[in-house]
Amino acid sequence: xxxxxxxxxxxxxxxxxxxxxxxxxxxxxxxxxxxxxxxxxxxxxxxxxxxxxxxxxxxxxxxxxxxxxxxxxxxxxxxxxxxxxxxxxxxxxxxxxxxxxxxxxxxxxxxxxxxxxxxxxxxxxxxxxxxxxxxxxxxxxxxxxxxxxxxxxxxxxxxxxxx
Numbered sequence: 001x002x003x004x005x006x007x008x009x010x011x012x013x014x015x016x017x018x019x020x021x022x023x024x025x026x027x028x029x030x031x032x033x034x035x036x037x038x039x040x041x042x043x044x045x046x047x048x049x050x051x052x053x054x055x056x057x058x059x060x061x062x063x064x065x066x067x068x069x070x071x072x073x074x075x076x077x078x079x080x081x082x083x084x085x086x087x088x089x090x091x092x093x094x095x096x097x098x099x100x101x102x103x104x105x106x107x108x109x110x111x112x113x114x115x116x117x118x119x120x121x122x123x124x125x126x127x128x129x130x131x132x133x134x135x136x137x138x139x140x141x142x143x144x145x146x147x148x149x150x151x152x153x154x155x156x157x158x159x160x161x162x163x
Contacts, residue, residue, distance in 0.1 A: 011046035017086060020046070024087055034069040040078070041067035043085050055084035 014020050020043050027039030044052040044063065053063040057080055066073040067081070082089050 010042045014043055014046035020085065021087055037067050037071065037073070038069060040081055040085075043087075044081065047085055052081065052084045056080040 027036045053060045066077050
């Protein structure tokens with residue numbers, strides 16, 4: 001059995017100025033400009049497209065085109081629509097979580113800076129391969145052993161017998 005969903009009509013929920021302002025604020029915070037255009041279109045639909053177009057000094061068709069996703073309306077047009085729906089545009093600095101947490105936390109004294117540790121001298125091990133002796137760093141030796149073990153695992157299985 002297939003589940004069917006009814007389309008969501010956001011404009012039916014935009015009943016008061018506070019809800020409209022919250023909705024537009026959330027849409028403006030998105031990086032995609034089409035989100036704000038869609039939100040403005042929903043608000044205009046809730047207020048009546050023809051009335052908003054008249055109040056903004058636009059034709060109804062022009063308002064639909066200006067608020068369509070992918071359109072690039074001028075700032076004057078968007079500002080006129082904001083005024084027509086009764087919303088004022090204001091800019092504020094973003095509140096970062098770290099900055100908000102820092103304000104809530106008490107101030108601690110700065111920790112003293114530790115001095116740099118002296119460089120550790122690498123030790124080398126001598127690996128005998130047949131008649132040759134080779135200097136190998138411990139880290140290199142570990143890498144070679146890990147590669148050797150991995151190649152054993154990925155190779156053909158030895159427990160399988162083929163008759």
